[in-house]
Amino acid sequence: MNSELIEEITILPGRNRQGNPENFDKITIKPGNTISIVGPTGSGKSAFINDIEIFAENDTVTGRTVLVNGRCPPEEYVRDPAKKPVALITQNTKCLTDMEVSEFLEMHIRSRQIETPGVLKKTIDLANEFTGEKILPDIKMTSLSGGQTRSLMIADAIVISNAPILILDEIENAGIFKDKVIEMLKEYKKALLFVTHDPLVALMSDRRIVMKNGAVEAVLQPNGTEREALEKVVELDSILCRMREEIRAGQLIRIPALT
């Protein structure tokens, strides 16, 4: 595990695609913070999270610098997975590793040199809270559905990687209980960065980073002004979730859902 406590991560500005400096002084992220990264396709969202994941030192296309506790982080934060404080859950909803779930997790536990018993079961149990389709330990990773893969990867990041910073790239499009995920991650005091197009995820975050043309265009801090909108989104989302489950179950939807 990390010997140093991660108190904050600081992102220093780089340049947009035309080479002009970005529109912020610095962005600071602390444990427990939730941040959404929004913007159209090709606006630079992936490059932004990539800079954080590898702790850019003005050596990526964006020219950004990412500091840990105000300093350039030691190399092992990037190169030694067991010391890496960032876990990225990619958009990818397919795991290509041809192993059983338990075998895969055991190997990951071994690579992290974790000796606490019960970690494997805890990971699968947590994953099963995020998805409605039960994950069994002896199923092949390659035959997990998109939602199951995502759920397992998030649970893995929390329990096995135990990373203080989690980056979740479009968790909404994978058929998981996203509100449950956010709630659980907040409980574990993680710093969360969501790349998202989802109103619920975006409005549940404390801050929104708006991307445009390869650069940070604005950092929005709603400070409660979006509370009413969030309430509405939560309501709509629960209606949609219920309808989705009913449709999946083969039912006809007759009752007007809006109450």
Place this chain on the structure above:
Amino acid sequence: MKLVIIAGPPSAGKTAVARQIIRHRGGSEKIAFLKIDVTRAFEDKELADEFGIPTKKIYSGDLCPDHTGVMIMKDAISWAEEENADLFIIESAGLCLRCSPYTTQALGIVVLSAVSGINTPLKMGPMVALSDIAVITRIDLVSQAEKEVFRERTREVSPGLDIIETNALQGTGIRYLLRAIDEFPEITDPEKIVLRGVPPLGVCTICIGKKEIGWQKHFGVIRKLNDADYMYRGD
């Protein structure tokens, strides 16, 4: 002049890694590039057009491309020296996985794709074990857990191996590879360069074009289904 030898299976991203090296170092030093392939290769032209550097390619045809590489390597080093190169990159064809074209006095890089099978590093043996650095590409396509599991597998083949994870198209993580090249010494004496490992055996009548199946029809170093060892049957 420094020598870098890049090996790895087809489509693992060898050229993408070479391109990153050239992009980052080409401004301050002269780089020469050689591609060894079997029937077709385009890398030499692509890199020459893109970076204006001296490039060459050689087709091995019916010969094992790594054997071809070994045969022509001294000529190739002389060529690169005539071109006044500071850095000479040789990219292997990347075929049978048993190969390991690495030599002494050269930095050996194996390029692996993170989306290849989990057992790929185990299947490759010496191509991984005799390399100095494993560059794992397409890292952007897998989750943190998959990265770590793939890494663990690679380490099973070679416990002390230096592993660099990268999205070679973007160049993430490539800084560590550039530093390893910085720290690697130049060629001291081309006459003394030797292979690090023994290449696979290739001496039987299949090698010279006999098409029949079954060991009974062949001479040289042959093998039966239920025999653990190779045997030699002279003509």
